[in-house]
Every structure is written in C-alpha cells, then in structure tokens.
Amino acid sequence: MAIAKSERLMNLALCLLGTRRPLSKRELRGSIEAYLEASGDDAFNRMFERDKDDLRELGLVIETVENLEGETGYLARRDSNRLPPITLDAEEAAALGLAAKVWQQARLAGAASGALQKLRAAGMPEAEDSYDVQPSALEPRIPVHEAAFEPLMLACRDRRPVVFDYRKANAARPEARQVEPWTLECWRGHWYLAGWDRDRGAERVFRLSRITGKVRSRAGAFTAPVPDVVTVRETVESWAGETATRSARIRLRGGCGYPLRARAQSVTEGADGWDELEIPYGHGLDAWLVEFGPDVVVLEPADLRADVVDRLRAVAKG
Secondary structure (H helix, E strand, O other), X not given: OOOOHHHHHHXXXXXXXXXXXXXXXXXXXXXXXXXXXXXXXXXXXHHHHHHHHHHHHOOOOOEEEEOOOOOEEEEOOOHHHOOOOOOOOHHHHHXXXXXXXXXXXXXXXXXXXXXXXXXHHOOOOOHHHHOOOOOOXXXXXXXXXXXXXXXXXXXXXXXXXEEEEEOOOOOOOOEEEXXXXXXXXXXXXXXEXXXXXXXXXXXXXXXXXXXXEEEXXXXXXXXXXXXXXXXXXXXXXXXXXXXXXXXXXXXXXXXOOHHHHHXXXXXXXXXXXXXXXXXXXXXXXXXXXXXXXXXXXXEEOHXXXXXXXXXXXXXXXX
C-alpha cells in the first residue's frame, strides 16, 4: 500500500530536524520507508525535490550543505525553525480565524488555512478557547463565482496589465479593455476591479460579472501611478447613485414606477395624474429611467434629460 504524502512529509521533517549532521539523499532514501518504494533513482529524486519544496513552503528552513567529499547533505536546525513568541489578544485571534473562514471558497483557502495552522502551532489560541462565543449556523463567506477573479487577483498582486472583453450595462456587445489592475473589492455580493483604463486614460471600476471570456495578461510595466488609497466601494456607490450629492427631478405617472418611488427623496402628488419625484442622480440612472418608457419624464438636470432622450432615440432606431 502506498504511503500517504502527509506521512512521508512528516517523516522527512523529523529526519531533518532530528539529525546533528547533514544527511545525504542516499541516507534519507534508506531511512524513510516511502522513498524505499520509489521505482528508481529518477522517481526518488523527483519525489524528494517535491517534498523538500513542500516543507519549505510550509515554513521549514532546510539548509543545504556540501561535505568534504563534495556530497550534498540536508538538515533543518532547530534554532532556525523556532518561531518567536506570538502574542494575540482574543479579538486578534478571532479576526484571524474569521479571515480564514471567509476565504474558504476562493483559491486562497489553502494559504489561509496553512497560515492559521502555523499560528496555532506557535500558540495562538483557538477562537472558542479565547473568549465566550455562541455557536452560529451562519458563517461568513466571500462568494467568488466569476472566472475572472483569480487571474485578476494575481494580476493585482504582481502589477501586470491585463486585457479582457467587457460588456457595459445595456450594451449589445462587449468591448476590449486594456487595464492596469489595482485592487479587487466585494460590495453587496458583487466583485469589482479598480484600475487604470489605458484606452480612456482614466481610472475605471469594472464589475467582474460583466467580464466575458478570458482575462489575458500583458507584458510590461504600469504606465500610471497606483494611488495610495483606492476607494472602490465609494466609487461604486457614487456611480449607483447611493451616495450621490446630485439629485434629479422627474415626473412619474400615477400608480407606476414603484422602484423609483422607493428611492425618492421627496414625492409631490399632482392633480393631473402625474407625480413629481426627487431622486438621487448617479451613474446609470439614465439607463434605468429608460426602462419605464412613457411613464417617466425627466425635468432636470439637463444632461440627464439629454442622455435619456438619446437612449430612447437609439431604441426607436433599432
């Protein structure tokens, strides 16, 4: 029966930590049962190199030493693999545990879980042990359904430009965008990317669910500086009209447009069967108003009225 990889890694780590002198590959192969089952030298070498890389990825410091005969040996000194004291209060420990749970549905789940295990091994208290908490059937998650999330997350980390096809709201076809990605943020269950749009020469925010096809990386450095603070959420809220400082006045047919009435800052009932509403004016309001067709008339501002008229004309021509 093949020996599990976890057991093989544990045996290798114990050998490297327990030795007082560097051990050669030959000695390690003869000491670890799993290596004895290797079909040949090439298979053993590949297995050993992968195991060594995995242990280093987990944080084990493995030294490579060459003896007088020119043979390479390996060992993990205990003083080099002893973590310094880590002191976390109850809130900090809870926050770290919460963060690991949040990323369970993303590719970062493995890294988050591994980091949490290292901290617990160093003495970080379990959240349940550090303070009184009632068990809950609800656990935090960050939903990641868009295929674009992972390549964009890596591009943000590595500062690599990307190209993708993006379909704007109410647009018939997607357009190619060349973007220098800055950061990703989740707002109200949707992921957004903030970055520099090279074609438009300005900062833009993109909703990941509107990215079609694959995200393709491009060589070269960023052409625009990355801001110290990128306010994705505030930008999206402003575009959506939720924190808009401007307002619009519209006339709405009585008994119609209940979603508009729900967002209205004020409603004045008219005697002619039409009501006058004041609503927040943010990005995308023109496209939304067009959906109500002849039941809505824009009074002001003039630029919103012009945008709505242009959209209605485009619909009529189509």
